[in-house]
Amino acid sequence: MIVPLIKGLALTIKRFLNPNTCVTMQYPDERPILAPRFRGLPELQIGKDGREKCVACGLCARVCPSQCISVEGAEDETNRRYPKVYELDAFRCIFCGFCEEACPVRAIILRDTFELATYDNKDVFDKEKLLDLTRKRNLPK
Ligand code: SF4
Ligand code: SF4
Numbered sequence: 237m238i239v240p241l242i243k244g245l246a247l248t249i250k251r252f253l254n255p256n257t258c259v260t261m262q263y264p265d266e267r268p269i270l271a272p273r274f275r276g277l278p279e280l281q282i283g284k285d286g287r288e289k290c291v292a293c294g295l296c297a298r299v300c301p302s303q304c305i306s307v308e309g310a311e312d313e314t315n316r317r318y319p320k321v322y323e324l325d326a327f328r329c330i331f332c333g334f335c336e337e338a339c340p341v342r343a344i345i346l347r348d349t350f351e352l353a354t355y356d357n358k359d360v361f362d363k364e365k366l367l368d369l370t371r372k373r374n375l376p377k
Contacts, residue, residue, distance in 0.1 A: 275331045276349040278324060280366040281342065282374070288367055289343035292319040296335035296344055304328035305335060322363040326352055347373070 251258050261268060278296075283289045292309030308321035335344050349369055352359065 270348050270350075274348055274350075275333050275346040277326060277329065277331070277352060277361070277369070278335055278344045278346050278366070279349065279369040279373075280322065280344055280363065282367060282370050288318060288322075288363065289341050290319045290322065290339075291317045291341055291343070292322075293317075293340065295338040295340065299334045299338040301332060301334065302328045302330050319363055322366065324361045324366060326359040326361055 281289045290307075292307055294307050294309070297303075297305040297307050304325040304327075306321065306323045307319050309317050310320035311317055331346060333346050336342075336346050347369075
C-alpha cells in the first residue's frame, strides 16, 4: 500500500522539479501538435481574384455521406458560376474528406480547424464563415 504511494509521490516530485517532462499542456497558450494527415473542418478556398474558388457544381454535397452540405448556385454578370448559398452543418460533419476529394477545383479543403465548441444546439457554417477560416489563415502573422 505504501510503496505505490511513494512511487506516485516520487513521480509527482520528479515532474515538479523538471517541468519539461510534464505531459499536461497549458491550452490555449500551448497548441497541440496535430498529425500531418489530421482532418479538421472543411474550409472554402479563395482564388487569386479574391473570390471563392467554388463553382457551385454541387459534387461535394452529392458525395457527402452525412448530407451536411447544401449548395445553391447562381451566375454573375460575367456568367461565372458561384455559390449563392453554401452551408455546412458542423454538427453532422464526420471529417471524412470526401468533399475535398470530389471537388474538381480544390475549393474545399480540410485543414486543422478543430476548435468547434459552441453553446448553440446547431452549428451551421455559411459561406462567409467558411471563407473567413481561409482569410484568417492568410493574414500575415
Ligand atoms: S468531410 Fe465528409 S462529412 Fe464533412 S462535409 Fe465533407 S464529405 Fe461531408
Ligand atoms: S466546393 Fe467544390 S465540389 Fe463543392 S460545390 Fe464548390 S466547386 Fe463543387
